[in-house]
Amino acid sequence: GENVEQHPSTLSVQEGDSAVIKCTYSDSASNYFPWYKQELGKRPQLIIDIRSNVGEKKDQRIAVTLNKTAKHFSLHITETQPEDSAVYFCAASTNSNYQLIWGAGTKLIIKP
Amino acid sequence: SAVISQKPSRDICQRGTSLTIQCQVDSQVTMMFWYRQQPGQSLTLIATANQGSEATYESGFVIDKFPISRPNLTFSTLTVSNMSPEDSSIYLCSVLQTGLYGYTFGSGTRLTVV
Numbered sequence: 380g381e382n383v384e385q386h387p388s389t390l391s392v393q394e395g396d397s398a399v400i401k402c403t404y405s406d407s408a409s410n411y412f413p414w415y416k417q418e419l420g421k422r423p424q425l426i427i428d429i430r431s432n433v434g435e436k437k438d439q440r441i442a443v444t445l446n447k448t449a450k451h452f453s454l455h456i457t458e459t460q461p462e463d464s465a466v467y468f469c470a471a472s473t474n475s476n477y478q479l480i481w482g483a484g485t486k487l488i489i490k491p
Numbered sequence: 492s493a494v495i496s497q498k499p500s501r502d503i504c505q506r507g508t509s510l511t512i513q514c515q516v517d518s519q520v521t522m523m524f525w526y527r528q529q530p531g532q533s534l535t536l537i538a539t540a541n542q543g544s545e546a547t548y549e550s551g552f553v554i555d556k557f558p559i560s561r562p563n564l565t566f567s568t569l570t571v572s573n574m575s576p577e578d579s580s581i582y583l584c585s586v587l588q589t590g591l592y593g594y595t596f597g598s599g600t601r602l603t604v605v
Contacts, residue, residue, distance in 0.1 A: 413594065422583065422596040423534070468533060477522055477587055479594060481533045 381406035383471050385482025393490050398459055400485045402469035403451040409471040412452045413479070414443060418465045426467075427454070456487075464489045493518050493588050497597030504574055504604050511570045512600045514584035519564040522587040525557070527580045528599075534583065540567040574604045 382405040392398045404412075413428035429436045429443045429452065436443050440459075445452040456463055469482040494517040504510050514523065523540040538546040538559055546559035561567040571578050584597040 422598050425593055425595070428593070476539070478524070478536060478539065479534075479585075483533050 381409060381471060381473070381480040383469060383480050383482045385469050385485060387485060388483065389486045389488070391488040391490060392459055394459055394461060396459055398454075398456045398463070398487055400454045400467055400469070400487070401451060402453070402471075402482050403449075404471045404480070405450065406471070406473060406480075407447075407450065408473045408475065409450075409480075410474060411472045412443070412445060413470050414441075414454045415468045415470065416465045417468065417484075423468060459487075459489050461489050461491065463487060492593055492595045493520055493586055495584065495586060495595060495597040497584055497600060499600055500598060501601040502603070504602065506575050506604055508574055509570055509572045510574065510602060511568050512582055512584070514567045514569075514586075514597050516565045516586050518588070520586040520588050523561060523567045524585045524587075524594075525559060525567070525569045526583040526585060528583060529580050537569070537582075540569075571602065574602075576604045578602065579604045 385402045410431035414426050415423035416426045417423045427438050427441050427443050429445050440457045442455040466484045466486050468484045470479040472479045496515040498513045525537040526534045527537055528534050536549050537552045538548040540546050540559050540561040542561045556572055558570045582600045585594050587594050
């Protein structure tokens with residue numbers, strides 16, 4: 380079955396710097412790749428997603444890139460701010476059952 | 492996106508009892524899922540709630556322990572049966588809206604079994 384690996388598990392960056400989180404997936408049939416942000420005690424919130432027919436998508440300070448050949452996708456956050464501190468999860472799904480397969484999560488710490 | 496009302500938000504239960512968690516959506520959705528999340532960990536899919544038929548359970552989860560109902564396209568319940576302290580966790584419902592790829596989550600139920 381599908382497996383999603385996420386790295387790093389913890390990422391500490393200086394405020395204003397960029398942060399990059401990477402995920403790899405195993406099922407070549409995966410065609411949808413969302414990223415979720417989860418603040419402590421709250422529900423996961425979708426921040427950006429990408430489909431397999433697109434290589435890159437950007438929304439203000441957040442971007443996601445997808446390399447289908449290598450089966451990996453990455454989240455890029457530029458000009459990080461204290462409110463970016465949270466746990467970020469990547470996920471992947473296919474059209475067969477629409478289940479999301481989740482990465483283990485990355486705790487992002489923004490240092491003032 | 493869909494608005495989800497999940498109840499209760501938290502509960503403390505005695506071992507051996509059961510708790511039913513409700514998930515109500517403000518619009519019809521294609522699919523509904525139930526997850527469990529231990530503190531500091533990723534989400535684990537319990538089952539896919541199927542409208543009008545038995546839920547589809549993931550490995551390690553069984554219907555006798557986690558019975559699920561989904562009588563229509565906007566409502567589902569998850570029951571945690573015969574609870575033990577190991578069932579203490581956060582339980583989340585999630586929906587996939589018709590025609591869209593986005594998955595939205597309920598606010599979660601924090602369950603503590605004593």
